[in-house]
Amino acid sequence: MRRDWExxxxxxxxxxxxHSSEPTPVxxxxxxxxxASASAASAAxxxxxxxxxxxxxxxxxxxxxGVVLDxxxxxxxxxxxxxxxxxxxxxxxxxxxxxxxxxxxRQIVRxxxxxxxxxxxxxxxxxxxxxxNAGRNVIFLRDPRAGxxxxxxxxxxxxxxxxxxxxxxxxxxxxxxxxxxAPFTLGWIARVVARERAALRDISIAxxxxxxxxxxxxxxxxxxxxxxxxxxxxSTLTLLSVILGLAVIWExxxxxxxRELTAVVAARLDTRLNLHIFNRMLGLPLSYFERNPAGQxxxxxxxxxxxxxxxxGKLLSTFLDGFTLLVLLPVLFYMxxxxxxxxxxxxxxxxxxxxxxxxxxxxxxxxxIQAEIEKSTVMVESVHGVRTVKSLAIEPQQRDLWDLKxxxxxxxxxxxxxLGNWPNTIVTPxxxxxxxxxxxxxxxxxxxxxxxxxxxxxxxxxxLGVRVAAPLVGMARLIEDMEEVRSSIGEVGMVLNxxxxxxxxxxxxxxxxxxxxSFEKVDFAYPGxxxxxxxxxxxxxxxxxxxxVVGKSGSGKSTITRLLQGINREYEGYVKIDGVxxxxxxxxxxxxxxxxxxxxxxxxxxxxxENIIAGRPGLTLEDAVRAARLAGAEEFVERLPQGYETxxxxxxxxxxxxxxxxxxxxxxxxxxxxxxxxxEATSALDPESEALVNANLLRIARGRTMVIVSHRLSSLTECxxxxxxxxxxxxxxxxHHELLERCAIYRQLWLQQNRHLEGQGGQRPTSxxxxxxxxx
Numbered sequence: 157m158r159r160d161w162e163x164x165x166x167x168x169x170x171x172x173x174x175h176s177s178e179p180t181p182v183x184x185x186x187x188x189x190x191x192a193s194a195s196a197a198s199a200a201x202x203x204x205x206x207x208x209x210x211x212x213x214x215x216x217x218x219x220x221x222g223v224v225l226d227x228x229x230x231x232x233x234x235x236x237x238x239x240x241x242x243x244x245x246x247x248x249x250x251x252x253x254x255x256x257x258x259x260x261x262r263q264i265v266r267x268x269x270x271x272x273x274x275x276x277x278x279x280x281x282x283x284x285x286x287x288x289n290a291g292r293n294v295i296f297l298r299d300p301r302a303g304x305x306x307x308x309x310x311x312x313x314x315x316x317x318x319x320x321x322x323x324x325x326x327x328x329x330x331x332x333x334x335x336x337x338a339p340f341t342l343g344w345i346a347r348v349v350a351r352e353r354a355a356l357r358d359i360s361i362a363x364x365x366x367x368x369x370x371x372x373x374x375x376x377x378x379x380x381x382x383x384x385x386x387x388x389x390x391s392t393l394t395l396l397s398v399i400l401g402l403a404v405i406w407e408x409x410x411x412x413x414x415r416e417l418t419a420v421v422a423a424r425l426d427t428r429l430n431l432h433i434f435n436r437m438l439g440l441p442l443s444y445f446e447r448n449p450a451g452q453x454x455x456x457x458x459x460x461x462x463x464x465x466x467x468x469g470k471l472l473s474t475f476l477d478g479f480t481l482l483v484l485l486p487v488l489f490y491m492x493x494x495x496x497x498x499x500x501x502x503x504x505x506x507x508x509x510x511x512x513x514x515x516x517x518x519x520x521x522x523x524x525i526q527a528e529i530e531k532s533t534v535m536v537e538s539v540h541g542v543r544t545v546k547s548l549a550i551e552p553q554q555r556d557l558w559d560l561k562x563x564x565x566x567x568x569x570x571x572x573x574x575l576g577n578w579p580n581t582i583v584t585p586x587x588x589x590x591x592x593x594x595x596x597x598x599x600x601x602x603x604x605x606x607x608x609x610x611x612x613x614x615x616x617x618x619x620l621g622v623r624v625a626a627p628l629v630g631m632a633r634l635i636e637d638m639e640e641v642r643s644s645i646g647e648v649g650m651v652l653n654x655x656x657x658x659x660x661x662x663x664x665x666x667x668x669x670x671x672x673x674s675f676e677k678v679d680f681a682y683p684g685x686x687x688x689x690x691x692x693x694x695x696x697x698x699x700x701x702x703x704x705v706v707g708k709s710g711s712g713k714s715t716i717t718r719l720l721q722g723i724n725r726e727y728e729g730y731v732k733i734d735g736v737x738x739x740x741x742x743x744x745x746x747x748x749x750x751x752x753x754x755x756x757x758x759x760x761x762x763x764x765x766e767n768i769i770a771g772r773p774g775l776t777l778e779d780a781v782r783a784a785r786l787a788g789a790e791e792f793v794e795r796l797p798q799g800y801e802t803x804x805x806x807x808x809x810x811x812x813x814x815x816x817x818x819x820x821x822x823x824x825x826x827x828x829x830x831x832x833x834x835x836e837a838t839s840a841l842d843p844e845s846e847a848l849v850n851a852n853l854l855r856i857a858r859g860r861t862m863v864i865v866s867h868r869l870s871s872l873t874e875c876x877x878x879x880x881x882x883x884x885x886x887x888x889x890x891x892h893h894e895l896l897e898r899c900a901i902y903r904q905l906w907l908q909q910n911r912h913l914e915g916q917g918g919q920r921p922t923s924x925x926x927x928x929x930x931x932x
Contacts, residue, residue, distance in 0.1 A: 270287075517639060680719065
């Protein structure tokens with residue numbers, strides 16, 4: 157049900173309500189605290205106080221609807237004041253409907269309902285609208301810092317307008333589900349287009365007016381031929397010239413206005429599509445990208461541009477041409493019903509021909525799309541793996557594979573082109589008949605006396621018929637274009653309609669973490685696998701523990717970290733942090749509470765500083781330096797050409813593996829996470845870099861829980877506890893020295909990696925002569 161304040165905004169004549177239960181308002185001339193209450197949230201505080209009041213107001217408005225906003229999701233610099241658009245995006249990110257708007261006093265005093273409205277004051281603070289009394293011409297504002305027992309203050313128009321210029325933030329729950337989570341279909345696109353109904357209404361009015369103006373020139377030609385030339389009337393010719401001039405002026409103005417509105421609508425639709433596709437892509441689970449090639453995903457998403465071009469091009473132009481038909485067809489039937497029926501019959505024949513060819517075209521288009529996907533996959537894989545291609549010198553093999561995919565795509569495109577050429581060939585004579593043949597038939601009817609049409613009217617009919625024929629043919633061809641767009645929507649939908657990681661971004665708990673981790677009888681198998689990656693895993697460690705995880709390849713080490721990050725949630729049993737089930741915690745909040753460093757870390761194009769603070773773009777250079785120092789990266793960063801402002805190239809080609817890894821550790825530490833995961837983070841490091849990171853581990857681990865997955869047991873000897881896994885099961889859990897004594901698997905791994913420390917481990921086998929081998 158639509159809320160009262162929304163109705164009031166749309167209809168200013170809505171009768172005001174009388175809130176008899178509200179506090180008695182202060183008279184306009186009363187020196188009581190009415191004016192102060194208007195800026196109660198911002199009084200005379202410093203900018204930080206005003207910013208805090210603003211955030212508290214938005215948080216309170218969201219809490220009224222049962223949603224708790226997370227400040228960390230509002231990505232701002234420490235002293236930056238958020239704009240209304242940023243505040244609205246913050247609320248929308250939590251699953252609410254939010255919109256920044258500008259209201260007049262008349263509108264805000266006529267609002268109804270119990271939902272608070274955030275009133276944005278000129279000094280950067282805010283208050284909460286909680287009621288109004290239109291009869292007494294006051295509204296009631298609440299200070300976001302006030303307690304629940306404090307009454308809202310009545311404020312009149314004079315006092316409010318001194319501190320308020322009309323900006324408000326409207327917040328309410330989403331109705332009928334979140335639009336961002338709705339399936340990507342033709343219906344979804346239609347709803348997006350319908351949101352531009354105001355602009356489309358204006359475009360429609362302009363189109364109807366332009367269609368009416370297009371009737372004038374042919375009618376003038378008719379009058380000139382049948383009246384002016386026949387009667388030699390110069391005055392009539394002058395009048396017609398004036399009428400034609402005025403029509404041209406109006407047509408020019410209306411044409412400009414329609415093109416401007418059309419460009420605005422096209423830009424808005426394009427923006428919404430781009431934002432939606434990127435947001436939905438980011439909302440997909442990691443498992444989707446692991447199962448599907450990047451080239452296939454990129455190609456399918458690229459089909460959105462066909463949808464965009466269709467919506468803002470052919471569909472919109474056909475929609476506008478429809479108004480031309482509505483206006484011109486009645487005129488054609490008035491001039492000559494017989495000739496008008498011929499024009500319509502030709503358009504119907506074109507539509508029939510296109511419909512006959514649609515099924516085979518659908519099959520060929522499907523082949524073309526599949527061939528293009530395979531071609532795109534080869535291209536993307538070659539670009540991503542170009543180092544491997546170069547190092548293995550497999551350029552000829554990649555060229556052969558590319559040639560094969562290009563040939564397949566070209567063959568199917570040629571097949572589609574040839575099949576599409578047939579309907580074009582068949583309908584060409586029909587189009588020419590509509591454009592020119594109707595004139596000859598009309599002349600024949602005039603000569604034989606079968607139709608009572610003047611020569612001027614026949615020429616006017618021909619001119620108008622050409623204007624009508626183009627939209628009719630366009631509508632017939634629109635069926636063919638719709639089929640291609642339908643296929644494109646299906647391709648995009650195969651990506652965007654995958655289940656997302658979470659239905660509502662605002663759902664879930666946001667507890668304050670200490671870092672205690674526990675697994676209780678956890679069973680997990682990857683989709684499509686019959687073997688369990690984890691089976692009956694149970695262990696627990698208190699907060700502040702440095703936990704090592706070891707085991708042979710495939711034992712489930714990385715799976716433990718994936719479950720902790722919420723990457724996979726389809727497991728049996730319980731994974732808990734501080735006693736809270738992981739599946740009950742808000743996913744975004746959970747991942748922001750973690751710091752994760754993997755074996756192969758991706759650095760974005762940008763400066764070193766921007767990469768370190770990527771998770772918290774509002775932080776300063778001092779914060780980046782502090783994180784780099786803790787990760788052991790400060791030493792090499794200061795030697796870079798521009799220090800922290802050194803630009804990192806694509807693929808981090810200007811950094812060594814150890815430097816990339818230490819920057820990744822610094823990036824993970826920038827949030828000061830309560831839990832830090834190092835998943836084979838030191839396996840790719842050189843001995844010097846590894847020793848530097850290991851030396852900092854104790855310092856890094858201070859005040860946080862660390863989970864370190866590593867094949868190198870020597871890097872885990874300082875851990876408080878080490879978890880030993882074997883084929884997805886827990887074998888043992890304990891410190892290094894205890895595991896050496898009681899755990900055979902751990903002892904075996906340790907001896908394999910430390911044979912060089914054995915006193916009599918035996919000399920390395922050699923086939924060289926003893927004198928050379930011994931150096932004698």
